[in-house]
Amino acid sequence: MLKKIFLLFFISSISSLAISLEQAIQLGLQNNKRILIQEAEFDSSASFIKETRGIYDTYFNTEIRFEDSVVPSTSAFAKNNTLNNKSTIYSTSLDGYLPTGTSYSFFNFDLEKRETDFGTDAMSPSWISNLSFKVKQNLFKDYGLSPNNAKILIAKGNAEISKIELEKVMSSVILEVETKYWNSVYAKSNLDLAYSSLELAEEIVDQNTIEVELGTLPRISLLQAQAEAAYRKVEIVLAENLYNDSIDSLKVVLGLSLNDNISVDSSIKIKELDIVESEDIEFIAINNRPEVKQESIQLDNSEELLNYYSNQILPDLDIEAMVNYSGLGGSKNSDYSSTILGSPRIASQYNDGFSDSIDSLSSLDNLSWAIGAKLKIPLSNNIAESRFEVANAKKRKHLIMLEQVLDQIHLQARSSYRDVLSNLENIEARRRNLELHQEILYNEEERFEVGVSRTKDLLEAQRDLIKAQIHYNKSLADYNVSITSFDHSLGVLINKNKIVIDN
Secondary structure, eight states, X not given: OHHHHHHHHHSOOOOTTBOXXXXXXXXXXXXXXXXHHHHHHHHHHHHHHHHHHGGGOOEEEEEEEEEEEEEEOOOXXXXXXXXXXXXXXXXXXXXXXXXXXXXXXXXXXXXXXXXXXXXXXXXXXXXXXXXXXXXXXXXXXXXXXHHHHHHHHHHHHHXXXXXXXXXXXXXXXXXXXXXXXXXXXXXXXXXXXXXXXXXXXXXXXXHHHHHHHHTSSOHHHHHHHHHHXXXXXXXXXXXXXXXHHHHHHHHHHHTOOTTSOOXXXXXXXXXXXXXXXXXXXXXXHHHHOHHHHHHHHHHHHHHHHHHHHHHHTSOEEEEEEEEEEEXXXXXXXXXXXXXXXXXOOOOGGGSXXXXXXXXXXXXXXXXXXXEEEEEEOOXXXXXXHHHHHHHXXXXXXXXXXXXXXXXXXXXXXXXXXXXXXXXXXXXXXXXHHHHHHHHHHHHHHHHHHTTOSXXXXXXXXXXXXXXXXXXXXXXXXXXHHHHHHHHHHHTOHXXXXXXXXXX
């Protein structure tokens, strides 16, 4: 009888549907909804970097506009006391902004076809063309790479924080998967124990039934055995419910449907503990915990923001420069008042229409240029100063938060290490208690066979052994979870599971 209970204690019932811990972790990393949500958040923050870089996008601008106007006029050169004008304007340009804070408009090309019946204009239609290049540079505010790249660097930092948050979620999911997994294994082992416990009770019922019929045992002993068997049937139902609940809880963490059919092995294998010197625990945690990296990046971002708003307090001093080339071409105005003004004086290089306008423009002979400066000094710069003060306060806040995170990490690492050691001691204590109850049951069985022990005493010895086995199994599961929790507190779960988070 004792050999039979030991077999049920220690031999695993392997099912084709049973998943291993490694498979469970893989499923959790692939399907867990918290991870999927954080992956989407990471993609979103990474995409935002592209948006901040959009400040340096180059824009190709083009415009076509037609105007037709009829204006009353009393001028002697107006025909029928009205002035008729038509113009068609074509324009293109390349506009943009450089990381140095320089805004530009290159190849700003304008072409206007102008038609008029006003008697003083010698040409109609006339083609007026311009090609200009413009630059503007602020020498104080928004000058240089640092203030102009600040938002890009902050966006990169936020994307890195989101990536580290994904690492944190994955690490916590691994811990949660292992916790739920070992809880399910523990519940499965309890279910197996419940079945073995019932089998032992039914054997006593069968044995007592025979002895009662032979008259060698009082009927009360049979009733005690039958009552205990009935009670142990109830324990099977309760154990099945707990196991099914634990499996459902595991399915949720793994991102599986509750209708999926999975099971776990009932054998609890002790995980190996990597030896870590107590004085190295804090060093390992500080260098691996993602929270430290996150707060460090937050501190860098706040420093970047502080420098940016410090720059925004400065006055505006814009230096602007422009170079422009002009062209002209057209045809004689049929409404020109030659009787009053004489013959129109149109140079030969301009009297052949559109082509003359382009030719005179491309000759680069008609050059005009300009340079100037504009200074704008705020007499009260409340908005910029307020933002600078807020940024300074946030920097101090993140510095304190980094110190707070370090304190929490120290505490968690120390506490989780102590949990591992105490759970290791608990395994030894529970093992010794199990051996004691094994010996008690063995002695009680021998006494029962020779008629010295009562049925009640044997049943109590069985219950105590089952309880001792349950406590021992629980100590094994708790120890495994505490090791994973310790690795989580050190920030090494991702590396131990050989996970690489791709950009």
